[in-house]
Amino acid sequence: MYHLLQQxxxxxxxxxxxxxxxxxxxxxxxxxxxxxxxxxxxPADVIADVIDSDVIDVDVDVIDVPGETPRGIxxxxxxxxxxxxxxxxxxxxxxxxxxxxxxxxxxxGETFGTLTEALAIAQSGDTIxxxxxxxxxxxxxxxxxxxxxxxxxxxxxxTEGKGVEIIGGGAFISRTxxxxxxxxxxxxxxxxxxxxxxxxxxxxGTGLWIESGNPVVQFSRFHQSHRDGIFVTGxxxxxxxxxxxxxxxxxxxxxxxxxxxxIRDSWFQDTGFGLAIGGNANPKVINNNIVNNxxxxxxxxxxxxxxxxxxxxxxxxxxxxxxxxAAPDLGTAADPGQNQWIDNGQYHFxxxxxxxxxxxGNQFNGGANMGxxxxx
Numbered sequence: 061m062y063h064l065l066q067q068x069x070x071x072x073x074x075x076x077x078x079x080x081x082x083x084x085x086x087x088x089x090x091x092x093x094x095x096x097x098x099x100x101x102x103p104a105d106v107i108a109d110v111i112d113s114d115v116i117d118v119d120v121d122v123i124d125v126p127g128e129t130p131r132g133i134x135x136x137x138x139x140x141x142x143x144x145x146x147x148x149x150x151x152x153x154x155x156x157x158x159x160x161x162x163x164x165x166x167x168x169g170e171t172f173g174t175l176t177e178a179l180a181i182a183q184s185g186d187t188i189x190x191x192x193x194x195x196x197x198x199x200x201x202x203x204x205x206x207x208x209x210x211x212x213x214x215x216x217x218x219t220e221g222k223g224v225e226i227i228g229g230g231a232f233i234s235r236t237x238x239x240x241x242x243x244x245x246x247x248x249x250x251x252x253x254x255x256x257x258x259x260x261x262x263x264x265g266t267g268l269w270i271e272s273g274n275p276v277v278q279f280s281r282f283h284q285s286h287r288d289g290i291f292v293t294g295x296x297x298x299x300x301x302x303x304x305x306x307x308x309x310x311x312x313x314x315x316x317x318x319x320x321x322x323i324r325d326s327w328f329q330d331t332g333f334g335l336a337i338g339g340n341a342n343p344k345v346i347n348n349n350i351v352n353n354x355x356x357x358x359x360x361x362x363x364x365x366x367x368x369x370x371x372x373x374x375x376x377x378x379x380x381x382x383x384x385x386a387a388p389d390l391g392t393a394a395d396p397g398q399n400q401w402i403d404n405g406q407y408h409f410x411x412x413x414x415x416x417x418x419x420x421g422n423q424f425n426g427g428a429n430m431g432x433x434x435x436x
Contacts, residue, residue, distance in 0.1 A: 165191035166199040174200040175213075175226070184210025190256065192216065192223040203230030204269070209248035217255035217279035220304060229260035234271060236293045236317050242269040243285075246296070251275040260285040267308075270296040274321070278302050288314045289331075292343070297321040306330055312353075315341040315365075322346065328353060334375070337363045338386075345370060352376070356404070359386040367391075370399045372408070379404040379427075383412045396421020409433055 162178045163170040172178045175195050178188045188211065195201050205226070207213065215224030232242045243260045244253070244267065251273060257280065258267040265286040268277065272294040280303045282289030287310040292298060298321040305312030305328045312328040317339045324346040328334030334350040337343065338361040347369040350356040356375040359365060359382045366389040372379040379401050382388055390409070391397020397419060401408035403426040411417050411431030418434050429435075 159185040160187070162186055162188045163191070164188060166193040166195055167191070174202075175205055176200065176202045179205060179207065179211075182208050182211045184208065184250070186210075187212040187214060190215040190224050194225045194227060196225075196227045201226075201228060203228050204232045204242040204245045206232075206245045207248070207251050207253070207275075209273075210250045212252040213254070213256065214252070215255035215257075215280075219255070220302070221255050221257040221280045224256045226256055226258045227261070229262045229265045232269060234269065234293065236271065237291075240269060240291075241265045242267075242291075244268045245271070246273055246275045246298075247271040249273045252278075254278045254280060257281040257283065258285070258289070259283055260287075262286060266291045269293075270298050270319075272296050274298065276301075280304075281306070282312070283307050285309065288312070290314070291316070292319040292321065292341075293317045294319065299324075301325045303327075304329075305334070308332070311336040314338075315343050315363075317341065319343065324348065327351075328356070333358050336360075337365045339363060341365065344368070349373070350375065350379070356380050358383070359388050360384045361386065363387075364389065367399050368395075368397060371402065372399060372404065373402040374404065376405045378407045378410045380408070381410045381412065382417060382431075386413055387415065388417065390417065390419035391421040392418055393420050398422070400425070402426060 162172060162182060164172040164175055164178050166173060170191060175188065175190065182188060190213065197203065215221055226243055229241045229243045232240050232245055234240050241260065241262045241264050243258050246268070253275060260267050261284060263286055266288045267282045267285045268290045270290065270292045273296055275298045277290070277298060277300045282303065283306040285308045287308070289305040289308045290300065290313045292313065292315045294317055296319050300313065300321070300323045303326045305326065308331045311333045312331045312335055313323060314336045319341045320343050322344040323335070326348050328348060328350045329352050331353045333355050334353040335345065335357045337357065337359045340362050342364045345365055345367045349371045351371070351373045353375050355377050356372045357380040359380065362385045364387050390399065398421055400423045407430045408424050408427045409419060409429045411433050416432035416434055420434070420436060422435065
């Protein structure tokens with residue numbers, strides 16, 4: 061669906077990879093850019109020498125932006141069971157009888173001229189329909205855009221969000237990672253986002269911040285944010301599917317703390333790390349294409365993601381790196397991984413932990429693994 065982009069090869073040490081996870085900080089001026097990318101790569105080289113590789117999942121305050129007032133502190137709510145993800149809007153609308161479609165067009169001619177205005181009155185069960193156009197500070201948006209419980213935001217899912225452009229970010233106080241610069245924020249349950257493009261070019265900018273809840277994010281693009289396309293933290297259990305993560309400066313998706321959920325049928329390309337998973341996070345990563353990043357995935361802390369049916373191909377250094385006490389599930393005899401590892405630059409899978417890791421039922425082509433990896 062998307063064309064591969066070419067990048068230049070660099071080979072930092074495993075110790076540098078250790079920092080990639082989830083330290084929400086970017087030192088742009090010191091980091092080389094990947095060929096063909098307009099964004100800076102996570103500054104592993106800068107902070108690797110001063111932070112021990114076992115101490116990764118830490119809180120770092122983001123520098124205040126003069127004149128900018130942060131919005132809200134995300135309320136951490138225990139996520140419901142996975143089955144509750146389905147049928148997001150209908151349950152609430154049946155309860156309160158106030159389901160509405162709120163039309164937004166930044167070019168005029170609809171009920172609302174900004175997404176900010178629609179969010180201010182949206183109630184559980186409402187759908188906010190975004191017309192094609194640019195949603196930015198220049199068109200009147202006030203960032204970050206905090207999505208209320210039970211609200212659906214939809215642009216054009218047929219084009220995977222192309223033409224429905226949310227660009228920008230503002231200060232948000234996270235309960236788990238302090239002050240951030242974010243375009244969209246989810247801290248509630250039963251939210252659905254589809255058919256939009258999100259980019260946050262601000263220093264340390266993240267596209268979508270999911271603090272808690274069980275949102276569904278689908279048929280969308282997260283591209284050219286200075287740091288992460290999506291950051292999942294707290295107790296969040298999102299379902300992220302059929303989306304593109306492209307040319308983000310740090311990571312396509314980061315999952316931290318006790319985050320989980322499912323990431324599937326998506327494309328991660330031309331980014332520092334396609335996915336960075338740390339803390340005690342345990343997302344399922346299923347049927348994704350993870351190609352042409354500096355590293356496909358970096359797993360650290362005590363994270364235990366499960367990978368099934370992914371294509372991990374032509375990443376410049378390694379397809380995947382596991383450090384600290386990470387224990388990714390790459391496949392067992394009873395449940396084979398069925399991941400394809402193809403033509404990754406230095407290693408397909410680099411196990412820098414102290415324990416052997418099972419990777420049964422995977423296909424490894426055109427490269428080697430490092431560390432204790434049990435493939436049969």
